[in-house]
Amino acid sequence: MKHKLLWSSGLLLITGIAFGYIETTYYQYLDENNALIESWFLPLSMLFVFLGCLGMFLFIIRAIWLVLKKLNQ
Template sequence: MKHKLLWFSGLLLIIGIAFGYIEITYYQYLDEKNVLIESVFLPLSMLFVFLGALGVFLFIIRAIWLILKKT
């Protein structure tokens, strides 16, 4: 486990995608007044995907920084 940040970010991305799938499949519907009903899974999925993407971005920036530092 050399790249803990990358693994953790990937895990966050997978959890976020799973929450989004659960939201779309089971909890998102229109009620009798045509109002969209959503659960807490939508904000959670957005949060986890954002944090995972941020972690991947930081990993890439750090890798580039280390490569430039060696040269």
């Protein structure tokens, strides 16, 4: 496991997407007053997707930084 940040970011993204799928499939519904009922899966999915994207962004920035550092030597 050379790229722990990449793997953990991918796992966070997959988990966030799975939580979003579970939310839209099973837990979102309208009650008798036409109020939307949601569970904690929606905020968790947003959090996990955000953290996964942030990790991917940091991995790409670090990879670019290392390539540029190697080219300048």
